Amino acid sequence: IAMYRAKAGGRHRIEVFDEQLHEQALQLLEVESDLRRAITRQEFEPYFQPIVRLVDGAVVGYEALMRWNHPERGVLAPGAFLHVADASGSMEAIDWQVFDRTLDCIGRLLQPGQYVNLNFSPRHFRSLELDQRFLQLIASKGVSPSQVRIEVTEGALLVNPEQIGQDFNRQRENGGLVPLDDF
Secondary structure (H helix, E strand, C coil): CHHHHHHHHCCCCCCCCCHHHHHHHHHHHHHHHHHHHHHHHCCEEEEEEEEECCCCCCEEEEEEEEEEEECCCEEECHHHCHHHHHHHCCHHHHHHHHHHHHHHHHHHHCCCCCEEEEECCHHHHHCCCHHHHHHHHHHHCCCCHHHEEEEEEHHHHHCCHHHHHHHHHHHHHCCCECCEECC
């Protein structure tokens, strides 16, 4: 842990593994363990933030925001666990759980013409089957691709631009859109 911390700080650095680092390591292991259990128990759920048209204040859609309904700590925003989920490789499993639960809500949530934005982490774009898997999930829920938008960050576009372009084209061909977030 001290070695990785020193490397992260730049060249010619040292770090001492002290009680504080030991405590941080134990906390990290606890969060990782909790995340694995949370995935199994399906404790991740979407919270819907309205997307409002500024001209008239009408709700045109929603952004599905991930929350962890932790049995002891209550509802946690991504800042409390996202870095650990990403580093441990749990992020994709959590995302797919949120995607599934979001799509289950669409029939009750959306009015005609409205949509839901889903946040896709850059890791998803490493998978060659992403677009097929996502379109199959949408179809299995009886949802129109025009009701779901894949929201990506600018950084995600740098992961594999050619493949991402193909994924976006297939989404568009099937009636889906891809908005850019955090640009």
